[in-house]
Amino acid sequence: MTKNLDYSWRDSRTKVAGNDDTQRLMAAGQRLATEVSRMLASEPDIADRHYWLETMVNHIPDYIYAKDLEGRFLVANQATVTENGFREAHEIVGKTDFDIHTPENARHFAEAERRVIETGEPMFGIEELNAVSKEERWLMTSKVPLRNKQGATIGIVGVSRDITDRKKAERLLIGQARLLELIAKSTPLTEFFHELILLIEGHLPGIVGSILLLSPDGQHLLTGAAPSLAEAYNAAVHGIAIGPKAGSCGTAAWRGEPVVVADVLSDPLWEDAVDIIRPFGYRSCWSTPIHSYQGKVLGTFALYSREVGLPSAEQSELISMAAHLAGIAIERRQSEERIQFMAHHDALTGLPNRVLFDERVTSALQQARASGQWVALAFLDLDNFKLINDTLGHHAGDELLRLVAGRMLACVRNSDMIVRVGGDEFIILLTGLPPDSGVVTSRLEDIRTAIGAPLALSGRSLQVSCSMGVVCYPDHGQTATELLASADSAMYRAKEVGRNNLQVFDAKMAAKAREKLQRYEELRDAVARGEFVLHYQPQMNLKTGRVFAAESLLRWQHPERGLVSPAEIIPLAEETGLIVPIGDWVLNEACRQNKAWQEAGLPPIVVSVNVSARQFRERNWVSRVAEALAENGLEACYIELELTESLIMQDVSAAIATMHELQVLGVHLAIDDFGTGYSSLSALKSFPVRRLKIDRSFIQDIPGDDDDKAITGAIISLAQKLQIEVIAEGVETQAQVDFLRASGCHDVQGYFVSRPVTPTAFAALLA
Ligand code: C2E
Numbered sequence: 001m002t003k004n005l006d007y008s009w010r011d012s013r014t015k016v017a018g019n020d021d022t023q024r025l026m027a028a029g030q031r032l033a034t035e036v037s038r039m040l041a042s043e044p045d046i047a048d049r050h051y052w053l054e055t056m057v058n059h060i061p062d063y064i065y066a067k068d069l070e071g072r073f074l075v076a077n078q079a080t081v082t083e084n085g086f087r088e089a090h091e092i093v094g095k096t097d098f099d100i101h102t103p104e105n106a107r108h109f110a111e112a113e114r115r116v117i118e119t120g121e122p123m124f125g126i127e128e129l130n131a132v133s134k135e136e137r138w139l140m141t142s143k144v145p146l147r148n149k150q151g152a153t154i155g156i157v158g159v160s161r162d163i164t165d166r167k168k169a170e171r172l173l174i175g176q177a178r179l180l181e182l183i184a185k186s187t188p189l190t191e192f193f194h195e196l197i198l199l200i201e202g203h204l205p206g207i208v209g210s211i212l213l214l215s216p217d218g219q220h221l222l223t224g225a226a227p228s229l230a231e232a233y234n235a236a237v238h239g240i241a242i243g244p245k246a247g248s249c250g251t252a253a254w255r256g257e258p259v260v261v262a263d264v265l266s267d268p269l270w271e272d273a274v275d276i277i278r279p280f281g282y283r284s285c286w287s288t289p290i291h292s293y294q295g296k297v298l299g300t301f302a303l304y305s306r307e308v309g310l311p312s313a314e315q316s317e318l319i320s321m322a323a324h325l326a327g328i329a330i331e332r333r334q335s336e337e338r339i340q341f342m343a344h345h346d347a348l349t350g351l352p353n354r355v356l357f358d359e360r361v362t363s364a365l366q367q368a369r370a371s372g373q374w375v376a377l378a379f380l381d382l383d384n385f386k387l388i389n390d391t392l393g394h395h396a397g398d399e400l401l402r403l404v405a406g407r408m409l410a411c412v413r414n415s416d417m418i419v420r421v422g423g424d425e426f427i428i429l430l431t432g433l434p435p436d437s438g439v440v441t442s443r444l445e446d447i448r449t450a451i452g453a454p455l456a457l458s459g460r461s462l463q464v465s466c467s468m469g470v471v472c473y474p475d476h477g478q479t480a481t482e483l484l485a486s487a488d489s490a491m492y493r494a495k496e497v498g499r500n501n502l503q504v505f506d507a508k509m510a511a512k513a514r515e516k517l518q519r520y521e522e523l524r525d526a527v528a529r530g531e532f533v534l535h536y537q538p539q540m541n542l543k544t545g546r547v548f549a550a551e552s553l554l555r556w557q558h559p560e561r562g563l564v565s566p567a568e569i570i571p572l573a574e575e576t577g578l579i580v581p582i583g584d585w586v587l588n589e590a591c592r593q594n595k596a597w598q599e600a601g602l603p604p605i606v607v608s609v610n611v612s613a614r615q616f617r618e619r620n621w622v623s624r625v626a627e628a629l630a631e632n633g634l635e636a637c638y639i640e641l642e643l644t645e646s647l648i649m650q651d652v653s654a655a656i657a658t659m660h661e662l663q664v665l666g667v668h669l670a671i672d673d674f675g676t677g678y679s680s681l682s683a684l685k686s687f688p689v690r691r692l693k694i695d696r697s698f699i700q701d702i703p704g705d706d707d708d709k710a711i712t713g714a715i716i717s718l719a720q721k722l723q724i725e726v727i728a729e730g731v732e733t734q735a736q737v738d739f740l741r742a743s744g745c746h747d748v749q750g751y752f753v754s755r756p757v758t759p760t761a762f763a764a765l766l767a
């Protein structure tokens with residue numbers, strides 16, 4: 001017998017090795033083996049041995065028993081006797097499982113035992129559900145054949161261990177994993193809360209859970225989920241104010257710490273709410289605040305029971321686990337909502353952005369179509385916003401945009417929309433309007449007036465104005481795209497007539513817009529057909545009389561109109577972005593031509609290339625310059641790039657960074673049209689430029705105009721102080737040359753030397 005037992009244990013140990021129960025089982029087996037060897041060592045008699053063995057078996061908390069072939073108990077240890085509701089071992093002897101368990105369970109046990117008897121094969125580590133007591137019990141059972149001395153099977157020996165706790169913990173773990181998966185899948189919060197509560201309730205029979213959420217005002221609790229609480233009770237609780245004496249949940253949310261009430265009928269915290277709960281029969285209510293990661297209260301998790309009492313350690317643990325999971329889910333939802341908001345709103349003003357506008361505008365038009373009402377759409381641009389940004393700084397600029405946004409919002413209804421589309425540009429969408437243009441303009445004029453009211457910014461009082469281009473659906477377009485294009489034309493017109501006004505789209509604008517589109521298409525085709533040429537205008541040193549450089553100037557060889565000047569090309573090209581491919585062509589052509597002249601044996605000169613702001617802002621602009629040089633095999637020092645002051649001032653620090661990169665490349669930099677922009681003199685020091693080009697407007701009235709003479713003289717001495725070279729543009733007369741020479745400026749460009757000429761003519765001139 002001893003041998004047998006020992007053997008079966010060792011075997012079961014190997015079968016289910018790895019978990020805690022097995023470890024414990026092994027330890028128990030070990031102890032038993034030691035005990036037995038000790039007993040044997042003292043050479044006791046048979047009776048003693050029998051007694052000791054029985055004592056030991058009865059002390060083991062696992063169920064140990066033997067049954068005959070008919071399933072009748074032969075022996076059972078004390079644990080088995082007690083578990084099955086008996087007091088003494090002899091009471092169970094002779095009984096079968098059918099006398100003890102439900103027929104279903106008994107049949108299940110009997111079947112397993114019959115298999116062991118029939119096959120003679122033991123079974124190890126089988127998990128069985130045993131519903132003998134009120135609560136469900138899980139057993140891990142091993143059954144081996146019981147044999148007589150002749151080796152014939154005469155029954156079975158069974159060992160079972162209660163693994164209910166482990167099973168529960170396992171189920172909880174699986175439940176938690178599933179809940180985390182639900183969070184990861186962004187399951188709607190209510191659905192998640194349901195699952196969470198059902199998991200807890202499955203664990204704690206007779207207890208029901210509830211989740212309440214703190215309202216946005218932080219003062220009330222709203223129903224989150226409580227699938228097992230009475231519907232009417234949930235309705236009564238929804239919206240309760242939190243406070244120092246507001247039941248379990250209201251108080252827990254107020255204090256930010258758990259509140260356990262053993263009996264709601266007598267606890268002072270429930271005094272004011274006792275009539276709400278009494279009809280439902282709940283007696284105890286234990287609530288814990290749901291906290292965010294930063295410790296903010298988001299809501300409460302509570303358990304209700306119909307019995308008076310405090311939570312057990314296990315229950316408390318479950319409550320805090322549930323509150324923790326609920327917190328994660330709520331925070332995750334909130335951050336998803338934040339991301340969603342950010343994708344559809346402008347961070348600075350909180351206004352909807354273009355994405356949201358595009359989503360809404362179509363349905364607004366559909367609604368208007370159905371109802372016969374009008375929709376008005378206005379482009380709004382603040383006048384001189386850049387100036388405010390540049391003079392008062394970005395912080396003041398941001399503040400101004402926020403103020404303006406607020407003022408606009410105050411003028412419109414909830415169904416309207418104010419959109420920030422970028423910088424200082426907004427779109428106003430007014431819906432549900434009567435078909436009356438007077439109403440439209442008066443509502444928009446109200447907005448203009450509101451924006452124009454004096455405001456305080458960086459300690460100064462100032463006023464801003466704005467320009468608006470307005471269109472109405474259905475008069476000015478059918479689709480959002482059409483309407484936006486028309487509003488853009490109207491806005492353009494508003495700027496054209498001097499800003500600070502509102503222009504409603506009209507037929508003339510439509511014609512203009514069409515014409516512009518046509519010109520754009522023409523220009524686009526010119527790029528594709530390669531209809532551009534470069535002319536070159538020499539730059540000469542007065543002391544040596546030598547031409548040391550040439551400015552490349554763009555011309556369009558129009559098939560019908562002949563040579564078109566850059567004044568007609570550049571603005572449109574800049575507005576439409578065509579300047580980028582055009583500029584690339586110019587740069588490349590200038591490099592190619594300069595290299596060709598050098599290879600033709602002409603004295604090497606610098607060719608300067610005009611650069612527009614739009615090109616300069618291109619992210620890979622510097623590498624494009626490097627490519628043009630490399631492709632044409634031209635040394636960088638033979639190219640000079642002409643930048644304008646306004647180009648640099650758009651974003652001084654970015655411009656300086658790009659200028660430094662270009663300097664490293666080895667190309668020269670010049671500031672074109674110097675004196676016409678408002679570059680700050682202090683910034684000028686930090687520009688890595690080689691040369692200033694005095695604008696033609698200062699030269700043309702020399703020597704007659706004293707102011708121009710003074711300005712020109714000042715620019716020349718400024719350049720000398722900063723050790724920057726200086727050249728005068730648009731020099732036409734001998735008198736101008738004399739003045740410049742006397743003032744210390746010896747480099748000139750202008751008709752005095754030569755008009756811009758074709759490459760062939762320039763080569764002749766250079767030779
Ligand atoms: P800019 O860079 O200041 O070029 C000088 C302009 O003054 C040229 O006009 C030139 O023909 C004109 N000019 C030169 N000397 C005299 C003179 O003595 N008297 C008078 N009245 N005018 C003179 P153009 O060629 O019509 O170019 C106008 C502007 O177009 C240029 O001004 C430049 O800003 C722009 N531009 C020309 N080519 C390009 C180009 O390839 N890319 C870019 N982005 N802009 C260009």
Ligand code: MG
Binds near residue numbers: 551610642672
């Ligand atoms: Mg130029």
Ligand code: MG
Binds near residue numbers: 693695
């Ligand atoms: Mg110029």
